Amino acid sequence: MRIAVLGCGAIGGLILGYLSHKDVDIIGIVKRYQREPFSLEGLRIEGVRGSQVYEVKTDTGLKEKVDLAIVATKIDDIEDVVVENNEFIKDATVLTTQNGVRADYILEKYFPPQRIITGIVMFGATFQPPNRIVHNFEGDFILGNIFGEEVKDLEKVREVLNKAFRTRVLENIQGAKYLKVFVNLNNCIPAILGVSMQEAFGDLDISELAIRLNKEAYYVVEKSRIELQDLPGYPEERLRKLLSMETKQAASIFSQIMTSLSKEPLYGSILQSIKRGRKSEVDYINGEIVRLASQNNMEASLNRKMVSLVHRVEASGKFLTRDELLKEVA
Structure with missing residues (x-):
């Protein structure tokens, strides 16, 4: 071949x-x-x-x-x-x-x-x-x-x-694809801040934002009647249990997971694109949640906001501070 x-x-x-x-x-x-x-x-x-x-x-x-x-x-x-x-x-x-x-x-x-x-x-x-x-x-x-x-x-x-x-x-590759969207859903946050995954999610307030983002997306996907499919090493049940927790408790667990992903600083695909002056894939990740919500007469305001902020960073070349980001999504 x-x-x-x-x-x-x-x-x-x-x-x-x-x-x-x-x-x-x-x-x-x-x-x-x-x-x-x-x-x-x-x-x-x-x-x-x-x-x-x-x-x-x-x-x-x-x-x-x-x-x-x-x-x-x-x-x-x-x-x-x-x-x-x-x-x-x-x-x-x-x-x-x-x-x-x-x-x-x-x-x-x-x-x-x-x-x-x-x-x-x-x-x-x-x-x-x-x-x-x-x-x-x-x-x-x-x-x-x-x-x-x-x-x-x-x-x-x-x-x-x-x-x-x-x-x-x-x-059921479609269900698996949508579960992978959740794996990538938080890439927008370090991209807006211009830092590694580990640095971004070592901050519990930023991890709370990530949990809110995921809870909104999970509601949209569930109401759109998309059946999520387990991924190897990442069963749907793990995501569901995490998002069923109180936000602060879930954020603490999420932070521990994300800060131990890699010994090397990990930069998501969205930030890698921004650093190279290229348009990112945020419209196909968080934007997919926005598209699904609109298609099913729902709103995904937090995911929509993150798409907008990524595009702002792409256009200006200026990253937000963590305080600026938290103020934007308050």
Whole structure:
């Protein structure tokens, strides 16, 4: 199976590096500014599996057909990378890796649903441009099809990815995708503050804000009749029990969890995008809750506020202090 990773930031780079050393025919499609560092210096991955420089094959565009295209760009870049490489991926199976639930629907404009594999990434990484990645923590790679279609190459893809990541297939991938939204829902808070996850959620008042954000989102998802699906290592029951607690008690537990996620400072995907001057994915995470609420005649005012604040930081380049943030959401 010939594989292309379209986009080699945190997740795409990790996939490219690890699979390149597992006897897999794989190429990474990188940004122009990355091409020379990747070629001359290789791809450096540090973190939970140690430190190693990987010699990888890269280019700025495909020049031959592939069997599998792993789409690892930011969600707003999906259409551009698909169009640019369409000649070589139009007959391929495609795999999404983005947070939120909308990436597969974007790809549906270009590929039949039975050739789209919905992916959920449970491992975490931080991209340090142009060619360094910190692998912060391990986790599963989960596959399925959000349209309920049978994908011919699904098992073959699972076997290949399983060489580098524990990979499994879920039937209710939509429910799992929405549960993953809750995993990412709090990324907006450190992004607004411009600090690591550990620093942000070491503050109990900020952790209380996170719990309020999750309680609102859980109410919206429940009333929208979406059945959440357990994720490996993260059962839905754990979230439900946490959110059923009194807010201060839940915040204390949440703070302990978040401050022990990684020995290295952990920067969520939203903050990573802001620091690189790129539009973040907040519209597809907290914005997904706002969209669901609107669709079902509800309001998600706190999630809506967080979307607005992230966009303010994106536009101004100025982070809020914790006191400014708490005043905004009081």
